[in-house]
Amino acid sequence: MRVFWTVFWSLLLINMLSYVVANMVGDTYNYMLASTVAIVFSVIVMLIGEALPNEPVEKH
Structure with a gap:
């Protein structure tokens, strides 16, 4: 559903x-x-979204 939207x-x-x-x-x-251009843009946005970490970073 994320891909569709x-x-x-x-x-x-x-x-x-x-x-x-x-x-x-x-x-x-x-x-x-x-x-x-919109399809290329949406693929780039999805790749950036997948590359970002989901867990919060622990404080050192």
């Missing part, structure tokens, strides 16, 4: 950002490019 929100937010920026610049909106 990560991909869902990244697709939604990156596509929204791409649409707004493309309109501000006067360029055309490219759904496939924005979706590809």
Whole structure:
């Protein structure tokens, strides 16, 4: 379920950002490019989330 929500929100937010920026610049909106960037971004976010430790660090 974590993977679904990560991909869902990244697709939604990156596509929204791409649409707004493309309109501000006067360029055309490219759904496939924005979706590809969103998928890559969500994979990077999931990898960073898996690399972080879950346990609290003991004080030395």
